[in-house]
Amino acid sequence: MMNADDAPRQPYQQYFEWYSGQNPAHLIGKSRDAESIFRKTGITFAVYGHADSAEKLIPFDLIPRIISAKEWRKLAQGIEQRVVALNAFLDDIYHKQEIIRAGRIPRALIEKNSAFLPQMIGFRPPGGVYTHIVGTDIVRTGEDQFYVLEDNARTPSGVSYMLENRETMMQMFPELFHRNKVQRVEDYPMLLRQSLASLAPPGCKGKPRLAVLTPGIYNSAYYEHSFLADMMGVELVEGSDLRVMDGKVKMRTTRGYEAIDVLYRRVDDDFLDPLTFRPDSALGIPGIMDVYRAGNITIANAPGTGISDDKAIYSYMPEIVEFYTGRKPLLENVPTWRCSEPQSLQYVLDNLADLVVKEVHGSGGYGMLVGPTASKKERAEFAAKLAARPANYIAQPTLSLSTVPILVKKGIAPRHVDLRPYVLVSDKVQIIPGGLTRVALKQGSLVVNSSQGGGTKDTWVLED
Amino acid sequence: MLGRTANGLYWMFRYIERAENIARLIDAGLRMSLTRSGVTDDDWDGVLQSAGVREPYGEMHDKTTSVDAIDYLLRERANPSSVMSCFESGRNNARMVRTALTRDTWEAVNECWIEMKTLLAKRVKPADLPEVIDAIKRRVALIRGAFHGSMLRNELYNFARIGTLIERADNTSRILDVKYYVLLPSVSAVGSSLDNVQWESILRSVSAHRSYSWVYDAEYKPANIADFLILNGQMPRSLSYCYEKIVSNLGYLAQEYDERLPAHETADAMLRALQALSVRDIMDKGLHEFLEDFVQRNNQLGQEISEGYRFYQ
Numbered sequence: 092m093m094n095a096d097d098a099p100r101q102p103y104q105q106y107f108e109w110y111s112g113q114n115p116a117h118l119i120g121k122s123r124d125a126e127s128i129f130r131k132t133g134i135t136f137a138v139y140g141h142a143d144s145a146e147k148l149i150p151f152d153l154i155p156r157i158i159s160a161k162e163w164r165k166l167a168q169g170i171e172q173r174v175v176a177l178n179a180f181l182d183d184i185y186h187k188q189e190i191i192r193a194g195r196i197p198r199a200l201i202e203k204n205s206a207f208l209p210q211m212i213g214f215r216p217p218g219g220v221y222t223h224i225v226g227t228d229i230v231r232t233g234e235d236q237f238y239v240l241e242d243n244a245r246t247p248s249g250v251s252y253m254l255e256n257r258e259t260m261m262q263m264f265p266e267l268f269h270r271n272k273v274q275r276v277e278d279y280p281m282l283l284r285q286s287l288a289s290l291a292p293p294g295c296k297g298k299p300r301l302a303v304l305t306p307g308i309y310n311s312a313y314y315e316h317s318f319l320a321d322m323m324g325v326e327l328v329e330g331s332d333l334r335v336m337d338g339k340v341k342m343r344t345t346r347g348y349e350a351i352d353v354l355y356r357r358v359d360d361d362f363l364d365p366l367t368f369r370p371d372s373a374l375g376i377p378g379i380m381d382v383y384r385a386g387n388i389t390i391a392n393a394p395g396t397g398i399s400d401d402k403a404i405y406s407y408m409p410e411i412v413e414f415y416t417g418r419k420p421l422l423e424n425v426p427t428w429r430c431s432e433p434q435s436l437q438y439v440l441d442n443l444a445d446l447v448v449k450e451v452h453g454s455g456g457y458g459m460l461v462g463p464t465a466s467k468k469e470r471a472e473f474a475a476k477l478a479a480r481p482a483n484y485i486a487q488p489t490l491s492l493s494t495v496p497i498l499v500k501k502g503i504a505p506r507h508v509d510l511r512p513y514v515l516v517s518d519k520v521q522i523i524p525g526g527l528t529r530v531a532l533k534q535g536s537l538v539v540n541s542s543q544g545g546g547t548k549d550t551w552v553l554e555d
Numbered sequence: 556m557l558g559r560t561a562n563g564l565y566w567m568f569r570y571i572e573r574a575e576n577i578a579r580l581i582d583a584g585l586r587m588s589l590t591r592s593g594v595t596d597d598d599w600d601g602v603l604q605s606a607g608v609r610e611p612y613g614e615m616h617d618k619t620t621s622v623d624a625i626d627y628l629l630r631e632r633a634n635p636s637s638v639m640s641c642f643e644s645g646r647n648n649a650r651m652v653r654t655a656l657t658r659d660t661w662e663a664v665n666e667c668w669i670e671m672k673t674l675l676a677k678r679v680k681p682a683d684l685p686e687v688i689d690a691i692k693r694r695v696a697l698i699r700g701a702f703h704g705s706m707l708r709n710e711l712y713n714f715a716r717i718g719t720l721i722e723r724a725d726n727t728s729r730i731l732d733v734k735y736y737v738l739l740p741s742v743s744a745v746g747s748s749l750d751n752v753q754w755e756s757i758l759r760s761v762s763a764h765r766s767y768s769w770v771y772d773a774e775y776k777p778a779n780i781a782d783f784l785i786l787n788g789q790m791p792r793s794l795s796y797c798y799e800k801i802v803s804n805l806g807y808l809a810q811e812y813d814e815r816l817p818a819h820e821t822a823d824a825m826l827r828a829l830q831a832l833s834v835r836d837i838m839d840k841g842l843h844e845f846l847e848d849f850v851q852r853n854n855q856l857g858q859e860i861s862e863g864y865r866f867y868q
Contacts (some may be wrong), residue, residue: 132658133650133665308650321654332559343558345710345864346812 102157150546152497156528160555167522169421177399179415181221185211206397216393218290223391225514231493238423242400249527251315256549272554274524280322286517294387299352301325306374335378353389402451431482439486446486507531524552558865563652565718570645572722578691583760599624605733639675659701667694713804724797732846761792782834798826816863
């Protein structure tokens with residue numbers, strides 16, 4: 092966040108004028124206040140595999156990450172272009188498959204991919220929208236230079252942190268919001284509700300009824316599910332509340348069964364319908380896919396969107412964007428080696444110490460190797476896994492990520508961050524100005540995932 | 556509202572009510588051991604029995620000691636009715652129905668659970684017990700206050716209240732039932748100091764040793780105590796009071812849904828029966844038989860409510 096002369100970058104100027112008048116010890120105290128607000132409110136997440144610590148707080152850093160209006164406009168244009176391309180891509184591969192016929196993407200990559208759902212072939216979701224909610228992961232490497240890391244077109248999480256972080260900052264530092272004109276993120280739940288309601292299925296007569304589907308209180312993102320349902324004023328349902336009756340999906344209320352028109356599901360495709368996908372799933376609703384295909388419910392995001400944010404597809408994104416929008420991508424893709432290709436695999440094995448290797452289907456920072464920080468032994472173990480199942484991996488160079496300041500005991504220190512803006516798609520594309528900034532709290536670390544010791548901070552997009 | 560939400564509210568408040576009642580039982584037990592010379596650990600058997608956990612306790616412990624009994628009642632995870640388990644289940648239910656709770660109510664429940672996890676992390680030292688019991692009562696009072704002060708008076712409120720009152724009626728009758736032998740008029744023991752301690756402990760376990768004196772003068776009489784806890788409509792833990800409120804909350808639901816269910820008939824019949832009885836009738840027919848029958852019908856009502864309002868599949 093510093094420029095070459097070691098002065099704060101322009102968007103931070105106001106903030107640092109304020110900061111220089113603050114007592115660091117007082118700010119550290121505020122940090123603890125913030126933590127107790129989060130704990131009291133129950134803004135926690137579950138780390139799978141940790142026996143005792145069922146609920147953890149994501150550390151919150153109280154120095155905002157600040158983006159200028161100009162920078163944001165550029166970013167938003169790039170994101171919109173990408174999201175439009177993602178939807179066009181999904182519509183194409185579930186219909187005419189022109190991109191395959193044009194030889195831009197290998198057929199096997201799509202059809203042999205477990206995220207590709209044959210059940211979606213020939214079906215067009217209400218409004219033609221596949222990805223109602225997208226969370227594009229972005230990193231900045233320099234002035235005006237942004238890379239997209241992942242497209243997250245399935246069920247991106249974290250938006251509740253964007254909102255709670257802002258809420259907390261406004262509670263603790265109201266004066267900062269007088270000095271800086273920060274664009275609003277608070278409308279997100281309202282916009283989400285409107286956006287979902289506008290895509291009600293053809294079978295819905297009258298005002299659409301919405302619900303959020305959660306796997307339940309033991310899910311790591313349960314807080315967010317309840318938060319969003321609460322803020323939108325809709326029911327929070329579990330699979331056991333729902334059943335298919337008279338060709339509709341209905342929920343069991345104290346008055347009997349009532350139909351749902353739009354389901355914002357926070358359950359993976361695999362678990363959505365035990366009749367169609369995993370028969371052992373207790374989280375889903377048997378028969379919901381039939382109701383969906385009959386046009387009697389909208390599922391957001393549409394089943395089968397996972398094929399578009401698959402890590403194996405990611406490396407083709409520049410081609411995908413160009414194919415559907417007719418223009419060069421505005422945002423960069425990180426150069427990616429597909430380990431399924433022998434030449435690439437050899438390169439990756441030879442340069443493991445400089446690369447980040449990810450599982451094609453992994454998420455949450457699990458099952459990945461960060462070459463530069465891994466031990467020799469870890470790299471050797473990973474090389475064996477790679478050689479055994481090369482198609483399961485991709486590799487990328489470690490980018491020289493930009494840093495932002497965080498508050499530490501001694502004052503401020505630079506740490507690496509990424510950014511996940513949230514995008515709502517209906518008949519228009521709306522990008523909430525800001526998003527979730529995740530920060531690697533360990534000095535030098537590049538891993539920002541909350542399950543791996545990352546934290547979050549409020550993200551400000553300034554007005555012009 | 557979802558059937559599961561009604562279920563969650565109902566059980567959330569049953570568990571919170573139970574946690575408080577268990578804490579009171581422990582309090583009464585402690586008081587007894589303070590005021591009686593030559594107190595035996597057998598007295599804790601009575602407490603465990605009132606809490607309905609004498610049998611499962613016996614499966615874990617060869618004999619009853621005050622230390623083990625208190626720990627079992629306060630902290631034992633294997634005991635679903637221990638204070639900690641109740642708060643755990645109460646909060647889990649609260650998380651499940653979070654979208655139905657005001658922020659104040661949710662935070663009161665969550666903060667209660669946070670404090671209890673620390674307070675009850677280890678065995679509580681005897682010297683710290685009074686403070687811990689106080690903290691439990693205080694936390695429950697805060698939850699109740701936030702709930703009454705902030706929740707809309709709608710169906711959510713009704714289901715929560717019904718949960719509280721069914722649990723409370725159950726607890727009060729169990730407390731009486733376990734001590735019924737004390738209440739049986741027996742010529743030799745009446746008026747002895749032993750009885751006074753026992754009677755006081757009954758009243759203390761429903762936080763009513765003072766209010767009893769306001770109503771019946773400061774003299775313990777078996778018939779008066781039974782009257783107080785069963786029939787006195789002013790006493791907020793009496794069976795009559797609980798049923799008056801259950802009937803009125805169910806009445807709001809019937810109005811709101813424009814539908815009367817079997818549960819409404821059951822509750823009305825139970826209230827009418829209570830109103831028609833005198834304490835003399837109850838004592839004549841046998842207090843134990845009366846209470847046994849009551850607990851069973853109270854459970855049945857809970858069952859009918861959960862079926863009528865589709866709590867489960």
